[in-house]
Amino acid sequence: MKHLNRRHFLGAGLLLGASTLLGKPLPDKPIAIPEEYKPPIIAFPEKKPMVTISDRPPLLKSARGRDIYTQAITPNDEFFVRWHLPDIPTHIDLKEFRLEVNGAVTTPLSLSIDDLKTTFDPVEITAVMQCGGNSRKYYAVTGQATHGVQWDHGAMGCAVWKGVRLKDILTRAGLKESAQWIGLNGLEKPAMEETPDFFREMALKEALEEQIIVAYGMNGEDLPYLNGFPIRLVIPGHFADSWVKMLSNIMVMDSYRNSFFMDVAYTVPDNDCECVVSGSDFEYKRKPIASMKVKSVIGYPSEESVIKKGSRIKISGVAFDQGKGIKEVMISLDSGKSWSAAKLGHDLGKYAFRMWSYEWETKTKGNYTIMARAINRIGNIQPMADEIGWNAGGYQYNGVDSVSVKIV
Amino acid sequence: MKKFVLLCFLATSTLLAQMEKPIEMPYVEYPMIKGDHDEVAQQYCLICHSWGYILNQGKKSRPYWNGTVQKMVNEFKAPIPKEDQQTIIDYLVKHYGYEAKAGQSGH
Numbered sequence: 001m002k003h004l005n006r007r008h009f010l011g012a013g014l015l016l017g018a019s020t021l022l023g024k025p026l027p028d029k030p031i032a033i034p035e036e037y038k039p040p041i042i043a044f045p046e047k048k049p050m051v052t053i054s055d056r057p058p059l060l061k062s063a064r065g066r067d068i069y070t071q072a073i074t075p076n077d078e079f080f081v082r083w084h085l086p087d088i089p090t091h092i093d094l095k096e097f098r099l100e101v102n103g104a105v106t107t108p109l110s111l112s113i114d115d116l117k118t119t120f121d122p123v124e125i126t127a128v129m130q131c132g133g134n135s136r137k138y139y140a141v142t143g144q145a146t147h148g149v150q151w152d153h154g155a156m157g158c159a160v161w162k163g164v165r166l167k168d169i170l171t172r173a174g175l176k177e178s179a180q181w182i183g184l185n186g187l188e189k190p191a192m193e194e195t196p197d198f199f200r201e202m203a204l205k206e207a208l209e210e211q212i213i214v215a216y217g218m219n220g221e222d223l224p225y226l227n228g229f230p231i232r233l234v235i236p237g238h239f240a241d242s243w244v245k246m247l248s249n250i251m252v253m254d255s256y257r258n259s260f261f262m263d264v265a266y267t268v269p270d271n272d273c274e275c276v277v278s279g280s281d282f283e284y285k286r287k288p289i290a291s292m293k294v295k296s297v298i299g300y301p302s303e304e305s306v307i308k309k310g311s312r313i314k315i316s317g318v319a320f321d322q323g324k325g326i327k328e329v330m331i332s333l334d335s336g337k338s339w340s341a342a343k344l345g346h347d348l349g350k351y352a353f354r355m356w357s358y359e360w361e362t363k364t365k366g367n368y369t370i371m372a373r374a375i376n377r378i379g380n381i382q383p384m385a386d387e388i389g390w391n392a393g394g395y396q397y398n399g400v401d402s403v404s405v406k407i408v
Numbered sequence: 409m410k411k412f413v414l415l416c417f418l419a420t421s422t423l424l425a426q427m428e429k430p431i432e433m434p435y436v437e438y439p440m441i442k443g444d445h446d447e448v449a450q451q452y453c454l455i456c457h458s459w460g461y462i463l464n465q466g467k468k469s470r471p472y473w474n475g476t477v478q479k480m481v482n483e484f485k486a487p488i489p490k491e492d493q494q495t496i497i498d499y500l501v502k503h504y505g506y507e508a509k510a511g512q513s514g515h
Contacts, residue, residue: 037463045431054460055436086456091430147476150464191456194485225431260483 061154069299074157106174146394162217237323275389
């Protein structure tokens with residue numbers, strides 16, 4: 001691993017190409033890729049060493065695996081990172097940086113970070129950020145593998161976000177009567193002009209909801225660079241695909257504009273189960289993923305935990321949903337035959353991780369499959385892993401989580 | 409002088425991300441298996457993202473790799489001539505996948 005200092009990540013691509021083609025000779029013997037390939041663990045700016053699925057664009061997840069879900073607030077330096085396009089500025093000059101608000105507004109705005117911090121009411125909200133493709137690889141366990149980045153549970157976290165209500169910004173700009181949609185753009189750009197831009201859209205009605213903020217703070221600090229410094233959108237209860245990083249433009253529009261990342265990527269079949277019932281996924285009318293599905297993930301133990309017979313362990317993890325609030329988390333120690341209620345931890349707000357725990361005295365040696373299943377206040381319940389509806393993009397996986405352990 | 413140094417230190421430690429200088433991004437050399445025209449995959453598949461994207465997929469079937477390469481060309485406008493697409497698909501299936509068994513679909 002080398003450290004390069006350059007303005008754009010894009011430069012790395014050209015350099016990588018050059019160095020593999022001209023510089024370093026590649027090994028003669030083919031490197032056997034192990035069945036389970038393990039990406040390198042590397043420290044990026046402001047981050048602890050993290051599992052580096054890709055360096056360009058950066059795709060990082062905590063090196064602690066499940067253990068990161070034994071706490072309700074995910075530390076900034078271990079928070080997952082997921083960009084889509086390789087051309088990301090490596091420097092933001094706050095004297096120059098502006099959030100432009102334009103389009104169907106009476107007063108277009110050009111806001112500095114200082115304007116956002118000093119001329120609007122600050123608000124804080126604790127919310128889970130989860131990639132739409134989080135846990136995608138588990139679709140392959142019970143059904144077909146899907147395209148897309150093969151995430152385990154690592155593409156989520158919960159933070160206290162601080163910023164300005166999107167509604168307040170839009171109100172200051174003054175919405176024209178014709179306004180129906182907003183378009184969101186950040187500073188991340190494709191390597192080739194023809195590749196679609198990472199452009200996101202929201203219906204105006206939705207964009208005006210109280211809980212949506214343009215965040216400059218995360219867990220009491222500035223947003224980490226790789227999590228979208230200096231500002232990103234935070235849409236509590238929604239998957240992260242529209243939580244645009246390095247947000248630079250909010251365009252108010254009279255009508256919806258077709259775009260790849262809205263119409264094709266991050267979409268599911270537009271039916272009740274949001275899944276493929278028969279035939280091919282792309283025969284279905286599509287809809288963008290939006291509200292998250294009730295979900296729980298086991299933080300401890302993991303498959304690697306060594307558990308002794310006669311010990312008292314605390315099975316624990318996190319649960320969350322689209323913002324209705326978690327009602328109950330059920331635990332099974334016998335592969336789902338019987339279930340008992342876990343103890344719920346502090347309520348940090350309806351959009352936050354809800355910690356849960358369950359005491360287990362391990363009386364007999366042997367193999368056990370621990371499962372956790374969450375139910376929210378409106379009765380949404382996680383499907384069992386082998387009953388989950390499938391979609392080709394591998395989005396919104398929320399099958400019951402399980403961990404197999406051996407008591408020795 | 410001493411005071412000046414101290415102030416600078418404080419300023420950078422409180423405003424973590426407001427770095428004066430560009431961030432330094434680590435650079436990873438993801439291994440690519442040699443042979444079967446790996447140079448064609450190198451030429452085209454590293455333009456927009458690292459090889460880590462490919463390694464992350466695990467071993468995949470021919471229809472799967474075929475679908476992925478088509479997605480790169482059709483959706484993301486990867487500028488890969490037809491015959492090179494086939495070379496890359498063959499390379500991926502051989503080293504990062506398997507021929508699909510009968511009845512298996514593209515996913």
